[in-house]
Structure formats: structure tokens, C-alpha cells
Amino acid sequence: MAGNGDVRTRRVTQREIARIAGVSQATVSAVLNGSTSATVRIPPATRERVQRALEQARYVADPAARRLAGLGNKILGVFTYEPAMSVETVDFYGPLLTGIEESAERLGCDLLFLTASPVVGGRRRLLDRRTRFRLADGCLLLGQDMDEQEVAELVAEGYPCVAVGRREEPSIPYVGVDYGALTLELLTRARALGHRRATYLHADRQTPSALDRVEALGRATAGGVLDVRTEIVTDDDLERAARDAAGRGETLVLCENAFTAARVGSALVDDDTVSVAALGETEGHAVAGRQVSGFRLPRTRMAHEALTLLHRIIDGEAAPAKRHRLLPGRVEPGETLRAADGASR
Amino acid sequence: MAGNGDVRTRRVTQREIARIAGVSQATVSAVLNGSTSATVRIPPATRERVQRALEQARYVADPAARRLAGLGNKILGVFTYEPAMSVETVDFYGPLLTGIEESAERLGCDLLFLTASPVVGGRRRLLDRRTRFRLADGCLLLGQDMDEQEVAELVAEGYPCVAVGRREEPSIPYVGVDYGALTLELLTRARALGHRRATYLHADRQTPSALDRVEALGRATAGGVLDVRTEIVTDDDLERAARDAAGRGETLVLCENAFTAARVGSALVDDDTVSVAALGETEGHAVAGRQVSGFRLPRTRMAHEALTLLHRIIDGEAAPAKRHRLLPGRVEPGETLRAADGASR
DNA sequence: TCTGTGTGATGGTACGTATCATCACAGGAG
DNA sequence: CTCCTGTGATGATACGTACCATCACACAGA
Structure with a gap:
């Protein structure tokens, strides 16, 4: 059966x-x-x-009957575009889940994790005939690789949704991190350390937060903070591109995330003249015992804010204008971003 | 509203x-x-x-309507007697959650985390007027400190439940770990290392798995494997009791879990004649750089088995006799259980 | 013509809760 | 006695889905 x-x-x-x-x-x-x-x-x-x-x-x-009778039943959906509790993804999702659970308990809500949504084309599909998210009063959406069109349809229907992470589609409520400001702050710090030229190695992903970083780099270059070259690389090309940057006399290699930064750092571990930093969370990442420079993102707080926003939207208390929120993060100085005059061992 | x-x-x-x-x-x-x-x-x-x-x-x-019409809707409830994703409890629950999510995905089920159940007397209460677990086709129960009476009522009603961890109440289906066998194996290993007398320090908790350990210790003593004295201690008394044991010439102190074992180990760190071991999971726990001796529990697999069993019960495929399952664990030799002749640094 | 039979589809109802319109009744005013 | 009003409670219905009993119809066989 x-x-x-x-x-x-x-x-x-x-x-x-x-x-x-x-x-x-x-x-x-x-x-x-x-x-x-x-x-x-x-x-x-x-x-x-x-x-x-x-x-x-x-x-x-009976919650089903309550729901059918048109009442809310204090169930919030949680949709993740990939498994959230697996060994591989728990680093990323863990702090978010912590915040989600805390907030749900505080709000007196249960959580429906939509683990059954069928995987189509590598990511879970939200709008499917078998989906059960409508049982929830509203839904939290997690994941880098979100189908914004699909979510926009849902929002248009009047179904309460909040995305974790900034979205382009203006109709989608979200709580994200201000990557632009963080990027600028990190570059300013790099300049103070004597850096003038850098390369940003990235995979050219088109997610909003990836675009925010690139855009901030552009502003920094135009504003004379730091001259940043951007280069699209595949995983295989990473080390080669990093050595090329060093060969051009650049003193700083910026990476999209802590993993690529760690790989670049390992490749350049003998070269004291080149610094490495990630434009992402670097907690727990180190190269040769050195904490990778990058960001600290308030992920637990993001989850809190997202759930609170969702709850407000469900209750009809959130004015459409107040449905977008960017939280500030913190720059982690780390130990892989060093003074540019190098050779300071 | x-x-x-x-x-x-x-x-x-x-x-x-x-x-x-x-x-x-x-x-x-x-x-x-x-x-x-x-x-x-x-x-x-x-x-x-x-x-x-x-x-x-x-x-x-609409899942609510389906449910109301008497059909299952592939939602499995997850009830934890304390927060599962908090920073404090993630060590324990993390591997379980990993298995739960994997299995749910495999079975095509969504997961309803009952985070809203009201806390009464320090633990969440399952049977409450506001509870929504009945929306789920069945429910997984996690937590040491379970109210078995409450669960038995649920089972008697015909509601499908599976507990993670052994239960006394025979009507409750469960998937647990064979603490008895593990305890005996650890003691046998201790004997091979020359130990003859030991003390077990515990808090006298009345959970089934705690009782299993005590019972296995009794059998080991009666069977001449090892002469184990058991002593009930509070957290404050732990170090004192451990030193007393050393004073009596015992060569091994057994603890209920990795935390207390680590504390005892620290108190006795200068005394090479006394070994320490935990009768519980010790992954990631060390004293002075030494891995604490104890168990490795197959927690992810437990979750798998539990969800599979729950699914079978819901489908009416699990014979009542096959609703209890004890999985084998593995003894982690570690480095705090050493040869009894001591002084072997 | 009457009876049976197979096909294609529908009406009605159940599930448990919320809510609106309605009703029975008592007691006071006219 | 009739009318009105306030009190206490109920019947009916809606929500969306599943399913059973039923029905209309055509066509073949007697």
C-alpha cells in the first residue's frame, strides 16, 4: 500500500x-x-x-480538519533544495536549523520538512502534484540554487513564503546577508594592509549573492579601493589560475568560498607574497593551521528573522515593503590575509 | 491572530x-x-x-483533505523530548537526524518535527490538546527521558509509533542499541588487560539503557569476568568518588557517558594506575589528547531502521513480534583504558 | 418485447471542525 | 393574551477528497 x-x-x-x-x-x-x-x-x-x-x-x-475548515494550524514548512541534515551539508545548514528550531518553539509552531519533494534535474521541485507544503501555513525556502520563477508563482497565489538568502525576483520576501558591504569591508582592510591588485576566482554562478559579490568588487575597483580582476574558473583550473595571479604580481587571491580558498591557499602555501581570502563563511577552515580569512555570517540569526518574518506574513502583519531584509555580517580577519609587502615570516 | x-x-x-x-x-x-x-x-x-x-x-x-478522507499522506512525525538541533544537543541528535532525513527521502515521506509541543516539567509533552502529531501517519520518538505510559496509550489507540532507544513497556516498538553486549565486551577487554576490580559511577537514572548497563555489570561480576562495584554519584561528587576508587586499589573507573568519563579522566590524569572508560558513545571526546575508551553506536543506522520499521507498521506489514530491534555497536578501544599494571608511560 | 449484461460516469456521503442562521423558551411590557 | 427581547443552544453547511451505491444507456440474446 x-x-x-x-x-x-x-x-x-x-x-x-x-x-x-x-x-x-x-x-x-x-x-x-x-x-x-x-x-x-x-x-x-x-x-x-x-x-x-x-x-x-x-x-x-485533528489538525487536518482544522486546516480543511480554513484555519491555520501553526505548521511552518521548511523546503530545502538539497538534503539539510546530511554529513556533507550540515556545516552549512546546521546553524540555520538551530535558529529555525528555536524560533519555531518560541512561536509555538511545528515544522514540516519537505523531504519527499521529488528531485528533478538535480534539485528538489517545489511545485509538484505530490507536494504537501500546502498543509503548512507558510513555507521557509532554503538553498542556493532556487527556482525563483516557481517561488514567485507561489507568492502570487497568496501563499506565504520567505527565502533565506537574497533573491532577485522582487515579489519574494527574503532575509539575507549583506555580501556587498562585507566584500567592501574586506577589500578596505586589504588595502590598509598594502594590497593594490587582486584576482577574484569564481565559478560564475548566477545566484543573487554571487552577483552581489561581483558587483561590490566592481564598485571597489571603480572607486579606487583595490584593482580587482575577476576570472571564471572551473574546479580543475583553480590552482593554475592562482599561480598565474601570483605570476602577474598580484598580492591577493579572492575566492568564492572557504573550500576553494583553502585549496588555493594550499597551492600557494610556499609563497608568502600572496594572500588568500574567501568572500564567504570560513569558520572551521584553515590552511596549514592558519584560519582562512573571510566572513562570519549570522546564520542562526538569519533563520530567526526569516521565521519571524514568515509568521508575520501569515498573520498579515508584514507590509509588503518590509519583506526584504539584509543582515550585516562580520569580517573574519583570519591569518591568510597578510600584509602585502610579504616575506614577513 | x-x-x-x-x-x-x-x-x-x-x-x-x-x-x-x-x-x-x-x-x-x-x-x-x-x-x-x-x-x-x-x-x-x-x-x-x-x-x-x-x-x-x-x-x-490538499493533504489535509486527503488525511481527513482517511488516507495516509506520507508524513512522519518526529517527536524529541528536548530540542534536537540546538548547539548543545546536536552532537547526540545529529547522526540520528542524518539517518532520519535520508530514510524519509528514500521512503518519499515528509517529516513533521513537533517543536511546538508544550514543555511540562522539563520535557515536552506528547499528549496535549494542542499537539498536532496526528497529522502524521506515524511518529518517531526520540529522547532519553521518555514517558513510556504516555506512549503506551498512543500505541493502544492504534497510532503507529517507534521509539529510538530500548523501552521497558513491551507494547512500544523500538530500535535500540545492545548496551548489554557492548558492556560485556568492554569488560572482557578490560580483563584481558589485567583489570580485576572496577567501580561504575552513575546517576541512577531509570532509563532502560541505563538499566541494561547496570544489569550487564551485575552479570559480569557474577560470571567472574570483572568485579564491578556500582556507586551512585551526583555531578559534584564525581571526582571525589573516582579518587576513592583509586584509593581502594581499583584499576578501572567506568562512567555512564563520555562527559563524566572525561571529567574523571582529568581528575586522575596524573595517576597512571587507573584506567577510565565510558559505557556510551565517546566520539570526539578526549582527555589530555587521549581518545576516551567506550562505544561507537550506529546512530545513523538506528534512525534508518527506526524509520523503516515505522513505515512497515503504518503499512500494517510489521508483525507485532518483530517490532523490537537491538542493533550491535562497536567497542572503541580508545586510549584511556590501558593495561592494569599501570605506570607504563 | 423483455431480460440480462457490460460500459461509463455520477450522486451522495463520510471524514472532523468552524460558523452562521435559526430556534425554543422564559419573562416582562403592552 | 400578544408582542418583544434576551438567553442558550442547535441544525445545517462548508471545506476538499475518496469511494460506494446507483444510474443511464446501448446492445445482445431469448
Whole structure:
């Protein structure tokens, strides 16, 4: 039957309670919801009788029925475009999950992880006939490689969504990190250390945050902070490109993330004249015992803010204008970004 | 409104599809479920017309309605008696979550984390009026400190549950680790290293796995493997009790878990005549650079097995007799359990 | 013509909850 | 006695899906 069998296990319903208390199902519902409309009134005596029956029979509302009746049920969906708890991805998702769980507990919400969404073309697909996210009052979207069109459709439908990470599509609410400001701050620090020319090695991914970094590098170059050359490389070309940069006399190689920075750092470990830094989170990454220079991103706080925003949108409290949020991060000085005059061992 | 507002966002229902295709809602349902009963038959032409309408209008079934109609909807609940993704507990729960996510994906199920269940008396309460686990087809239960009575009630109702960790209550299905066998194996190894007398320091917790360890120690003593004294200690008394054991000439101090073992190890770090071992997972725990001796528990695999068992129970495929499973672990020799003749630095 | 039979589809109802419109009744005013 | 009003509670219905019982129809056989 593959999980499609009859799963009715409930025994005690409002009707059952009504029978015990000698009232109607409607009255039970009214007591449960504390309805004090002008038209429906419950005197304390009846109310108490029903309450006792509820206690005694251990009544628990059926969330499916509540949902069907058009009410929210305090379930928030969590959609990740790749597995979130696997050994490989837990470094990235872990801090986010921490924040998500904390916030959900604080808000009194349960979390529906949409682990069943079918994988099409390497990433999970959100809009599919089998998807169950509509059971949730709203949905949190995590992952670099998001199909913004798909999400925009959902938003247009009126379904509450919040993305973690900046999005281009203006209709999508999001909570992200200000990569532009962080990039600029790191470059300013590099300039203070004597650097003048750098190369940014990247894979030319078109995600919003990747574009933010490139754009900030462009502004920095135009503004005379640092002259940054950008080069699109594949994973195989990384070391070659780094050595080329050194050969051109550049003193700093910037990378997209801590992994590539670590590889570049290893390739150049003998060359004290070239610094390396990542334009991403570098916690726990080191080259030859040296902490990789880069960013510290407030991932747990991002999750907090995202869940809070989602909750507000569900409650209709978030003005459309206040649905985009960029949080500040922190530059991690690290030990792989050193003074440019080099040879300072 | 605190999430209780009207959240109806759905637009396209079976009725809508029926209108488009010029058939009845019942026909749409039949097409969707591929019903080929003797009584209801859909010719290919009609079937195709409905299919086209479904595609065109991007129909997505409402899981709440499915559930209400008595069908499973491939949602598995995950109930943890404490936060699972917090910084403090991720060491313990992380590998379990990895297995849970993997299995859920493999089974095509979504996961409902019951983070909203109210905390009463230090642990989350499962049976509460506000709980939403009944939305799930079944529920996985995680946590040391489980209220077995509560779970037994649930099982008696016919609600599919599986606990991770052994349970006393025979009606509760579980997947656990064979602590008894592991304890015996560690003691046998200790004997081979020359140890004859040991003390087990524990907090006298009444969880099944704690009792299993104590019982195995008793069997080992009775069987002449090793003479193990057990002592109930509070956290404050730990170091004192460990020094007392050394004073009595015992050569091995056994602890309940890696944390207490590490503390005892630190207190006795200057005394090479006394070994320390934990009767629990010790991965990542060390004293003065020495890996703490203890167990390796197959936690990811436990989660796999537990989810698989849950799925089987939901499908009615698991005979009641096959609902209890103890997995073997592995003894981690480590470096804090040394030869008993000591002074071998 | 009547009866049976197979085909294609539909109407009605159940699931559990929320809500609106309605109703029975008592007591006071006219 | 009738009308009105406020009180207490209920019946009916909607939500979206699944499924059983039923029906209309055509066609063949007696």
C-alpha cells in the first residue's frame, strides 16, 4: 500500500465529547474556541461541563480538519533544495536549523520538512502534484540554487513564503546577508594592509549573492579601493589560475568560498607574497593551521528573522515593503590575509 | 491572530478540474487515483482529457483533505523530548537526524518535527490538546527521558509509533542499541588487560539503557569476568568518588557517558594506575589528547531502521513480534583504558 | 418485447471542525 | 393574551477528497 492505507486511528472527536457532555458538537466547538459572539453564548455551567468532558476523554483536535475548515494550524514548512541534515551539508545548514528550531518553539509552531519533494534535474521541485507544503501555513525556502520563477508563482497565489538568502525576483520576501558591504569591508582592510591588485576566482554562478559579490568588487575597483580582476574558473583550473595571479604580481587571491580558498591557499602555501581570502563563511577552515580569512555570517540569526518574518506574513502583519531584509555580517580577519609587502615570516 | 487567521490560499480543486474537463469531481478523483475497480471505469479518452486539465491548471492535492478522507499522506512525525538541533544537543541528535532525513527521502515521506509541543516539567509533552502529531501517519520518538505510559496509550489507540532507544513497556516498538553486549565486551577487554576490580559511577537514572548497563555489570561480576562495584554519584561528587576508587586499589573507573568519563579522566590524569572508560558513545571526546575508551553506536543506522520499521507498521506489514530491534555497536578501544599494571608511560 | 449484461460516469456521503442562521423558551411590557 | 427581547443552544453547511451505491444507456440474446 506504500503508505496510502487507511490510517484512521482517532477515537475521540468533538461529537464524542458532545455526547458525553450532553450538548451538541457546535457547542463543543464554541467552548474550545472561546467564541463569545453575540449570537452564540455559553453559560459558565455548560462551559465547565464540556471542559470536564474534554479533560476526561483527552480530546485532541485533528489538525487536518482544522486546516480543511480554513484555519491555520501553526505548521511552518521548511523546503530545502538539497538534503539539510546530511554529513556533507550540515556545516552549512546546521546553524540555520538551530535558529529555525528555536524560533519555531518560541512561536509555538511545528515544522514540516519537505523531504519527499521529488528531485528533478538535480534539485528538489517545489511545485509538484505530490507536494504537501500546502498543509503548512507558510513555507521557509532554503538553498542556493532556487527556482525563483516557481517561488514567485507561489507568492502570487497568496501563499506565504520567505527565502533565506537574497533573491532577485522582487515579489519574494527574503532575509539575507549583506555580501556587498562585507566584500567592501574586506577589500578596505586589504588595502590598509598594502594590497593594490587582486584576482577574484569564481565559478560564475548566477545566484543573487554571487552577483552581489561581483558587483561590490566592481564598485571597489571603480572607486579606487583595490584593482580587482575577476576570472571564471572551473574546479580543475583553480590552482593554475592562482599561480598565474601570483605570476602577474598580484598580492591577493579572492575566492568564492572557504573550500576553494583553502585549496588555493594550499597551492600557494610556499609563497608568502600572496594572500588568500574567501568572500564567504570560513569558520572551521584553515590552511596549514592558519584560519582562512573571510566572513562570519549570522546564520542562526538569519533563520530567526526569516521565521519571524514568515509568521508575520501569515498573520498579515508584514507590509509588503518590509519583506526584504539584509543582515550585516562580520569580517573574519583570519591569518591568510597578510600584509602585502610579504616575506614577513 | 497568532496564526489562527484564515489561510485559505488554494485555488484549484478537483471540482475546478472537473468543470474544465466537463466531468464530475468523482471522475477526477478516480483518474487521480488510477482506480480500476470493477464498478468505476474511465475510458482512455476521458482519462486523457482529465489529465490535460490537471496539467494545465497545476492541480495539487490538499493533504489535509486527503488525511481527513482517511488516507495516509506520507508524513512522519518526529517527536524529541528536548530540542534536537540546538548547539548543545546536536552532537547526540545529529547522526540520528542524518539517518532520519535520508530514510524519509528514500521512503518519499515528509517529516513533521513537533517543536511546538508544550514543555511540562522539563520535557515536552506528547499528549496535549494542542499537539498536532496526528497529522502524521506515524511518529518517531526520540529522547532519553521518555514517558513510556504516555506512549503506551498512543500505541493502544492504534497510532503507529517507534521509539529510538530500548523501552521497558513491551507494547512500544523500538530500535535500540545492545548496551548489554557492548558492556560485556568492554569488560572482557578490560580483563584481558589485567583489570580485576572496577567501580561504575552513575546517576541512577531509570532509563532502560541505563538499566541494561547496570544489569550487564551485575552479570559480569557474577560470571567472574570483572568485579564491578556500582556507586551512585551526583555531578559534584564525581571526582571525589573516582579518587576513592583509586584509593581502594581499583584499576578501572567506568562512567555512564563520555562527559563524566572525561571529567574523571582529568581528575586522575596524573595517576597512571587507573584506567577510565565510558559505557556510551565517546566520539570526539578526549582527555589530555587521549581518545576516551567506550562505544561507537550506529546512530545513523538506528534512525534508518527506526524509520523503516515505522513505515512497515503504518503499512500494517510489521508483525507485532518483530517490532523490537537491538542493533550491535562497536567497542572503541580508545586510549584511556590501558593495561592494569599501570605506570607504563 | 423483455431480460440480462457490460460500459461509463455520477450522486451522495463520510471524514472532523468552524460558523452562521435559526430556534425554543422564559419573562416582562403592552 | 400578544408582542418583544434576551438567553442558550442547535441544525445545517462548508471545506476538499475518496469511494460506494446507483444510474443511464446501448446492445445482445431469448
